[in-house]
Amino acid sequence: MKAIEVVGLTKYYGSFLAVDNVSFEVRKGEIFGFLGPNGAGKTTTVRTITGILRPNSGEIRVLGYDMLDEREKIRARERTGIVPEMANPYVDLTAMQNLRLMGELYGMGRREIERRSVELLKLFDLYEKRNVKVKAFSKGMKQRLILAMAMISDPELLILDEPTSGLDVLSARLIKDVIREEKRKGKTIFMTTHNMVDANELCERIGIIRKGRLIAIDTPEKLKQLVKGSVSVEVSFEPMKLDPSEIASATRVELMGDKARVFTNDPDATVKELVHYAERNNLRIVSLKTLSPSLEDVFIKLVGEGND
Known part of the structure; x- marks a missing residue:
């Protein structure tokens, strides 16, 4: 079963080839890491998968839905939680208000929004700050709230762009624990990261992109076997x-x-x-x-x- 299927993905910006015939799949229920240096095509790939960008050619299916079809893309997004690059909550709203707003955008009922919001605020150690405006939050608190917002509808698939970037140790550990727990519940997690320790600890398989091309995809331990003489x-x-x-x-x-x-x-x-x-x-x-x-x-x- 495939949560994400990408075939022959190609994306140009003008004459610049950002993603060059990339193909891979993410299996349902796995944590998949997508790594690459800055400018490698990683963010462009993620934006095409989430439907923000339309590729020049190729096929993308998310949870079985064709992301090049506008109606099917909407259905896929209803079942997907996304933490995009440079995501921010609304700083003039409280943590609870941010979650309520996100729940309404997903079309959830009021009782379900309240129940799920309380559950997530407690999970991310934000419940005592539920009525505080987000402008007073630390970076770690904001990042935890962003992930809670992505999880409000209890999605089947989480797409996380740098979920622990720049966080303190405790916030990063809490987010990693939540990712592991979501995996235990049978959810699929697709994540990008520059943190090799996080990738090694969390991911079952990893794809590495360089200069727009996917150059390796395998389990962390099998990838390590590619490096000889590095004991x-x-x-x-x-x-x-x-x-x-x-x-x-x-x-x-x-x-x-x-x-x-x-x-x-x-x-x-x-x-x-x-x-x-x-x-x-x-x-x-x-x-x-x-x-x-x-x-x-x-x-x-x-x-x-x-x-x-």
């Missing part, structure tokens, strides 16, 4: 000092604050060398761990390949 050993000494020239097995060393990341093709040899280095220099080992390639390593490798 590393992270070490922290006390006091922190490390002479890379004394670690013969290292292919590269990155110093990062109170620790170092030593890239290697032989992690066993590197660990032993680091232990001997600490003994020779009377250093205390605070932490020592082997790291596999990260999703960030994959992203940098893939989006960097072929750049002019």
Whole structure:
């Protein structure tokens, strides 16, 4: 079953090709991440999926509805919650008023709007601020309210553009917990993010777009297998000092604050060398761990390949 199906999507802005023959699908009930550097075509793709932009060619179906047909697009939107790029609630309304307005736009009944609004305000830890105008909210509170507004109609599909961008740790964690809970309820989540940790933690599959073309799509763990020779050993000494020239097995060393990341093709040899280095220099080992390639390593490798 497919929640989103995109086939041969192409979009020009004048003579500029922003999205070049992109095809992918999002399965019902999964969390799908859509990643790409700025200017890669990510936002244009999302805007065509949500019906804001009309592509030059290609097919887009959301929850089985043809997004190029105006009547079917309306039906799809009724069952979809969208948090677009740079979304904002109405700052001169209260949190409760914002939710009531959104519920009315979805054609919900008054009792259902009130019940659902209270439920969401409590879920997002905003209930005590329900009658406060949004202009007094922090960025994290506004972002939580925006997601609550997208969820007011209990949609089957959530399309989230950078849902945790720039948020404090607690707000970001709360939003991620809500996303996981929606997935457990059988909902589908399509999300864009620049946060590789979020993508790795949340997404079952990830698509990566570069220069308008979809260059990879797979599970996070399978994508990591594309990066060879990126095994590393992270070490922290006390006091922190490390002479890379004394670690013969290292292919590269990155110093990062109170620790170092030593890239290697032989992690066993590197660990032993680091232990001997600490003994020779009377250093205390605070932490020592082997790291596999990260999703960030994959992203940098893939989006960097072929750049002019």
